[in-house]
Amino acid sequence: MSVSAAQSRRIAALRAEIGAITASGREAGAVLPFGADAIDARLVGGGLAAAALHEASGGAALADDAAATLFLAGIAARRAREMGEGAVVLWAFGRAELYGPGLQQAGLAPERLLLAEAGDDAAVLAVMEEGLRHGGLAAVVGEVRLAGMTATRRLQLAAEERGVTALLLRRPRARDRDALAEPSAATTRWRVGAMPSARLADPVGDAGIGRARWQLDLLRQRGGEPCSWIVEGTDAEGRLALPAGFRDGPAAPARPADSVSPIVAGAVRAAA
Amino acid sequence: MPARGDAARPAPGLPPLVTVRAEGQKIVLAAACPAARALGLAPGMAMTQARAMVPGLDVRPADPPGEMADLARLATHAARHWTPLAAPVGDREIVLDITGSAHLFGGEERLCRRILHLCRRLGLAAHIAVADTAAAARALAAFGAARLILCPPGDAEQATAALPVAALRLPPETVAGLARLGVESVGALGAMPRAPLARRFGRDTLAALDRLRGAMPDPIDPLVPAEAPRVMHRFAEPVLTAEGIADATARLVEAMIGALAERGLGARTLLLECVRIDHDRQRIAIGLARPSRDAAHIRRLLGLRLEEIAPGFGIEAMALTATRADALASTALPGALTGEPAVPPLATLVDRLATRLGDRRLYRLGMMESELPERAQRRHRPLAHPPCWPDDWPRPVRLLDPAEPVDQVLAELPDHPPRRFRWRGQAYRVVRGDGPERVHGEWWRNAAEADAVRDYFQVEDEAGHRFWIFRRGDGVDTRTGDMSWHMHGLFG
Incomplete structure (x- = not known):
């Protein structure tokens, strides 16, 4: 199908107009790339918009939730690093469960992190908005179980207005409830889930644990297409990486444990 | 000038009271109440000796900072009520310059009686002396015979002549040196030729004499009472x-x-x-x-x-x-002139959030020297710069505190991660594991932890979920723990 020059000009003008509407008020160029081309290439603008709300959830399993926590911690850490010395990330949550040493290993050292124990979802959202409106933070992270369209819209607007990255972690509610089923005004929505990690090369076969591997689903992005990747978890600088090669195959079931090495002595214990 | 420490106590029925302080290896009396002094106790005496002399002595530790604070409060009161030129000197004296303010209270004597009255109400046994110079007044108040001494103008040198040399607040070695020469009183010291005195005991001795006579200025550093705005x-x-x-x-x-x-x-x-x-x-x-x-x-x-x-x-x-x-000094505002973007200070956000949430719920986490993971993080003030953790072992991002029991564990003892376990009613099959990382109990905190050992493992199940799991005990000796397994944290 051939398109005339006039038509293509018209289409380009319309695209620009739509772009101006969807990206209203957003600072052009303020983008936070992941640093992994395979991811950045699929994101509108080549990375996460810095002045916007991004959501992630790990689903029902607590270990997946921890992966989502690290995913957002990594984004916040990279944003803080980009902003330079003295940049601070505000992390609001309902109940204190975060472990400082673990966050430090995702790039959020104590001097970069300010924690606010807000109590409930409404308070977390209020603290987040207050943090965003302040305008001097690198990023604001909030952990909620429930946040409706109105709440997320407020956060998105505050983030756009002050040019601060807002990150919302949707924590698991009940086993069968999808935390990402609710509507949201977030610019991107992610699901992070654990994957079996790559086996370390070791002739004995009983080697330890390597870098974590996640299934990363971009469920939604404003003005772009959803996408999925398999990535290696955040490192000490908060960066993700793409696995060098799928030696085991990305989704292949791991080898049964018993075949790795025989059980010499077993002990079955009841809970204390 | 009130002399602190010898509180006038209602004598009958109460044992004599002394306060004590440590002096090197010894514990000596810092102050003694009049009843104790009547029994022969004096500041500087060893406590053991005092106890031996007076059984049933009421001994309390001296509180120098508290006494200084009380003295400062009294000086503040003086500065507010009697004269703006008031200052605490040393640890038990207050100097007031009442020149020009005594007439407001009906003369020096009426003012002094008023001060004495207040001190008595406060339970302080005060001595007051009024003299031409601050040094003379201090000497008379501390070493004079009466509670209230009003020294007429021009009489200071004569009035202090009979006082011991120590009244000039000379260093103890100077006092001892003078005593060896037979110079015991201020009058005798004043009569000595100045040049040899300066050579032998230094210029400070001469300066003390001159301050007494008023030949040398002796300004006081007045206390300015702080009023909250x-x-x-x-x-x-x-x-x-x-x-x-x-x-x-x-x-x-x-x-x-x-x-x-x-x-x-x-x-x-x-x-x-x-x-x-x-x-x-x-x-x-x-x-x-x-x-x-x-x-x-x-x-x-x-x-x-x-x-x-x-x-x-x-x-x-x-x-x-x-x-x-x-x-609060003035600060340079970044902006149009300096070319830096104006970043709002973090303190304003901290204030808003702390007012909203309460002081204790806004904090930073920092390293705490501890073997036990749940004690390794401590809360710091929001604007503090807490120390980092050592970056040796992988740590979970979420910590379960307290750790949750894990049952139906199948593991090789002593040093392999579990093969299977059940947690929160769900069974997990471990594919990979790292460990053990041994953590010892902190016997200096808790005697029960003396032998306690935990072995931590990082394990990954078939789905790639990563857990931080530990076993109580080293897997061999039951004294180190009961071999029960616990879930302590989640890795991403």
Whole structure:
């Protein structure tokens, strides 16, 4: 199908107009790339918009939730690093469960992190908005179980207005409830889930644990297409990486444990 | 000049009281009450000796900082009431320059009796001397015979002549040296030729004599009583509405900013008091992480709490007090001139969030020296710079505190991760594991932890979920733990 020059000009003008509407008020160029081309290439603008709300959830399993926590911690850490010395990330949550040493290993050292124990979802959202409106933070992270369209819209607007990255972690509610089923005004929505990690090369076969591997689903992005990747978890600088090669195959079931090495002595214990 | 430490105690029925302090290896008396002194006890005596001499002695530790604070409070009172030139000297004296203020109280004697009366009411046995020079007055007050000594003008040298040399506050070695020469009294010292005296005992000895005679200036460093900056507003009509209260608060804040700026201070804590027509007082207090004179910021912080005020039948007066204020120098504002982008200070956000959530719920996490993971993090103030953790072992991002029991564990003892386990009713099959990382109990905190050992493993199940799991005990010796397994954290 051939398109005339006039038509293509018209289409380009319309695209620009739509772009101006969807990206209203957003600072052009303020983008936070992941640093992994395979991811950045699929994101509108080549990375996460810095002045916007991004959501992630790990689903029902607590270990997946921890992966989502690290995913957002990594984004916040990279944003803080980009902003330079003295940049601070505000992390609001309902109940204190975060472990400082673990966050430090995702790039959020104590001097970069300010924690606010807000109590409930409404308070977390209020603290987040207050943090965003302040305008001097690198990023604001909030952990909620429930946040409706109105709440997320407020956060998105505050983030756009002050040019601060807002990150919302949707924590698991009940086993069968999808935390990402609710509507949201977030610019991107992610699901992070654990994957079996790559086996370390070791002739004995009983080697330890390597870098974590996640299934990363971009469920939604404003003005772009959803996408999925398999990535290696955040490192000490908060960066993700793409696995060098799928030696085991990305989704292949791991080898049964018993075949790795025989059980010499077993002990079955009841809970204390 | 009140002499602290020898409180006039109601004698009958109570044992003699002394306070003690450590002096090197010995514990010696710091002060003794009159009853104790009558029994032969004196400051400087060893406590054991005093105890042996007076059984049933009431011995209490001396509190030098507390005594200094009390002395400063008394000096502040003096500065507010009797003369602006008042200063605490040493640890038990106050010097007042009453030149020009004694007549306000009906003369020197009436003023001194008034001071003595106050001290008696406070339970202090005070001695007062009035003389031409501060040094002479101090000598007479400390070493004179009477409680109140009024030395006529021009008489200071004569009045002090009989006092021991120590009254000049010379160093002990000088006093001892003079005693060897047979010079025991101030008068005898004054009669010595000056040049050899200076050669033998230094210029300070001469200076002390000159200060006594008034031949050398002896200025006092007056204490300036600190008044908390306070602004007040009285209403012609009682205020009932929220708008009225907010409006008055805004005006008070403006006035407070002016008062603070005048003194070069910034508020750290502010107390807003509302006096209702039924004389009930409604108070709200706010704290600031950094000294501030930012009117908008303070107004906003107060605004967050204003709804707590119940106006009742109306508020007739409001007062704002900076209960704590620190020096606040001017700061360079980044902006158009310097070319830097204006980044709002973190302290303003910290104040807002702390006012909203409460002081304790906004914090930073920092390293704490501890083997046990749950004790390895400590909360710090929001603007602190806490220390980092050593980066050796992988740590989970979420910690379960307390750790949750894990059952149906199948594991090789002593040093392999579990093969399977059940947690929160769900079975997990471990594919990979790392460990053990051995953690010992902290016997210096808790005797029960003396032998305790935990072995930590990082394990990954078939789905890639990563857990931090530990076993109580080293897997061999049951004294180190009961071999039960626990879930302590989650890795991503």
